[in-house]
Amino acid sequence: MDGFLLTEDGEIYRGKIIGSRNASFGETVFTTSMGGYTESITDPSYAGQILVFSFPLIGNYGVSWSHRESDNVWVRGIVASEVYETPLNRYTKSNLEDFLRMAKVPGLVNVDTRKLIRRIREKGTLLGVIYPGDPASSISEAREMIEAMHHPMKDPLFKETAAREIRFLKGNGDLRIALIDFGVKNGILENLLSIGDVTLVPYHMRVLPDEFDAFVISNGPGDPAHEALNDVIQYIKTIKKPLLGICLGHQILARIFGAKVYKMKFGHRGVNHPVRYGERFFITTHNHGYAVSRDVPETIIVNQYDINDGTVEGFIHKELPVMTVQYHPEARPGTHDTRFIFREFERMVKDYEGS
DSSP, rough: OOEEEEEETTTTEEEEEOOOOOOOOEEEEEEEEESSHHHHOOGGGGTTTTEEOSOOOOOTTBGGGGGGGSOOOOOOOOEEBBBBBOOOOOSBOOOHHHHHHHHHEEEESSHHHHHHHHHHHOOSSSEEEESSSOOHHHHHHHHHHHOOOGGGGGGTTTTHHSSSEEEEOOOSSSSEEEEEEESSOHHHHHHHTTTTTEEETTSSOOOOOOGSSSEHHHHHHHOOOOOGGHHHHHHHHHHOOOOOTTTTHHHHHHHHHTOOOEEEEEEEEEEEEEEEEETEEEEEEEEEEEOOOOOTTTTEEEEEEETTTOEEEEEEEEESSEEESBTTOSSSSSOOTTTTEEEEEEHHHHHHHHO
């Protein structure tokens, strides 16, 4: 079935519809990852977005349930140059098109993704709608859809992705960790369970800090300056325990300590972003459209930054047991270079307890 992507600047990108046949609206962003499409489309941080894959071929190894980062497909649509229909993997459960169809999410393939991504890099992230049919007969309906909808980032998207109830998860370490959840990835949760028991706490619920050794502020979608975060920010300010912020959690902690956050032109999304951490360099996995300003208060020490553009990728507090990372240290998909972050967090917590 023919279809097209219409972006807010009026550009039309023709292709073929796969997956669900419904129209879908979102913020159009791109990832430079060569693989890991299952992890990407099930990453809650992509909620509200249409994801464009820069790599020319995806779908060649199918979809494995073990690769999912959550129980849902959170992207509102995907755009790709080519999707392989018959997976070259005997262990796969389904192909990508069937997986999208089951999730009621549309995809658009046979698209000139290079042209589209260059446009996003030039103009910044663009609102877009994937629409089934020929543009000649459907363009007016697609335009009406874009004009009628407001920007997804104005919504508190983390309300959709956060857990609905408090859950206790038994881990393999000594720590008692409370995870304030905005849409945590399975990979982050698994790495935390390797250092202790984890109590998953939806961001709008409260637990007593004294019952835990440390708190983690999770990743999640949306604007870190959204007013719907004000209550949980006030709660986090009362916590006198070691803190680790990841992605959205990094931005929230930055706001708490007086730093500013801003929306990036087209963000960082991919598994090949070089980050400097002290005198070491790591390849890291990114998925963020917002960042922390480099002009931070004196109480914050920026100890990690992106080599390509200088974006703040992590900080520590001068006086408090607080550490953050903007990237995804579990790296699913991606290299495992930065999984040591969880061990650094464990050491920080134990040093705090022993002081």
